Amino acid sequence: MTALKKTSSSALVLRVGPRLKGAPVILTILGSRMIVKPYEQATEPRDARQRAGADAERQMAHYLHRSFHEDQEVFVLHGLRLEDRTKPEQDGSPSVCQIDHLVVHRFGFFIIESKSVTEEVRVRPDGSDGDEWTRMHRRRETGMPSPIQQARRQADFLRSYLQHHRQELVGRQSFGLRTIAKVIHGTDQRGFKSAPIQLVVAVSDQGKIRRLDGWQEPRDPFQTYVTKADLVPDKISKELERHRKGAKAGNSKRYGEYGIWSMEEPEVEDVARFLAQQHVGRFGVSATRPTLAQCRHCGSKDLAARKRYSHYWKCCVCEKNTPMPAECSACGASGKQDKKAQIRKDNGHYFLDCQECGTSELIWTDA
Numbered sequence: 001m002t003a004l005k006k007t008s009s010s011a012l013v014l015r016v017g018p019r020l021k022g023a024p025v026i027l028t029i030l031g032s033r034m035i036v037k038p039y040e041q042a043t044e045p046r047d048a049r050q051r052a053g054a055d056a057e058r059q060m061a062h063y064l065h066r067s068f069h070e071d072q073e074v075f076v077l078h079g080l081r082l083e084d085r086t087k088p089e090q091d092g093s094p095s096v097c098q099i100d101h102l103v104v105h106r107f108g109f110f111i112i113e114s115k116s117v118t119e120e121v122r123v124r125p126d127g128s129d130g131d132e133w134t135r136m137h138r139r140r141e142t143g144m145p146s147p148i149q150q151a152r153r154q155a156d157f158l159r160s161y162l163q164h165h166r167q168e169l170v171g172r173q174s175f176g177l178r179t180i181a182k183v184i185h186g187t188d189q190r191g192f193k194s195a196p197i198q199l200v201v202a203v204s205d206q207g208k209i210r211r212l213d214g215w216q217e218p219r220d221p222f223q224t225y226v227t228k229a230d231l232v233p234d235k236i237s238k239e240l241e242r243h244r245k246g247a248k249a250g251n252s253k254r255y256g257e258y259g260i261w262s263m264e265e266p267e268v269e270d271v272a273r274f275l276a277q278q279h280v281g282r283f284g285v286s287a288t289r290p291t292l293a294q295c296r297h298c299g300s301k302d303l304a305a306r307k308r309y310s311h312y313w314k315c316c317v318c319e320k321n322t323p324m325p326a327e328c329s330a331c332g333a334s335g336k337q338d339k340k341a342q343i344r345k346d347n348g349h350y351f352l353d354c355q356e357c358g359t360s361e362l363i364w365t366d367a
Helices: 048-068 147-164 175-185 229-249 265-277
Strands: 002-006 012-016 025-029 032-037 075-084 095-105 108-115 120-125 131-137 140-144 197-203 208-211 225-228 303-307 311-315 321-323 341-346 349-354 360-365
Touching: 048 075, 048 095, 048 108, 048 229, 048 360, 075 147, 075 265, 095 147, 095 229, 095 265, 108 147, 108 229, 131 147, 147 197, 197 229, 208 225, 225 229
Parallel strands: 032 075, 108 197, 120 208, 197 225
Antiparallel strands: 002 012, 012 025, 025 032, 075 095, 095 108, 120 131, 131 140, 303 311, 311 321, 341 349, 349 360
16 A cells, blocks of 8 residues: 655655565655665674675765755665576575665666775786776785676676566557567567666775776776766766767767667656565574574584584584585575685684675674
């Protein structure tokens, strides 16, 4: 049920369904609109790496809110997590996409991947039109997954997800284009196959970005950005203007594919609200995964963490071993098969870090 409530400041609050923690709320305030799936952090992370990541996301959320909270054409969602049960993973679990920040506008989308950097990140060509990333920390250079490739996988998921729900979100082609659309595509139903989904990697304010060996951000068909977090809103605003000019210019080669694909104004809000309502929290993921922290032989929870070739628990009752979990509970990535989920020890705390979806889960704490 949809309810309208008038506040003391003459603002209208449009509430969709029962008000749950973190549920999206669409506001109309003094003539401006916004839809926000707000940034949330239930508890302060205990791990230093998690705290830094949370700070970077909170910082980016602040910059986006400050720049776009009164923009009637832009809708921002933070911490969006989607599941697609129509395309299960190899173990049968639903495929998962987690997006730090998503900007929805008439001409497409921006996916913003926040990265916490205390010193410096370096980007260089990988020799095959890709990008290779390293991180400097205490004068040591170590490899890291490419945030651009991570965001690109998120874009592929989002495009497929929206395309699957296209009939709910966007209408048919305009009357004059329906026959042509049916001949070319077999249908006059509009969709998201050609929707621009642009990628932005936002490096935290204290970090440095070094581009090596002539590496540049991809520009075809749309600009990708690797930039400091405080510059992201300006980059987005410039890209939005390119889309607007491209739409006005029609088929002008000057703007390439900018402005060719678009949604109707009401559809932008519908899409943003739909995505916010589809958000799925990480249900069933406990802070310490207590159901797993028990001996697989006798069921005892009197355990001690050990490591030989890999991390495991030693049972203090039957003295047998139980391996620690090696599969990400958020996306299903396996540490045994593809090494994308790895256990890390930090001051008596054991975390399962997933390179695939970027999550880090506390699985055990020494007594």
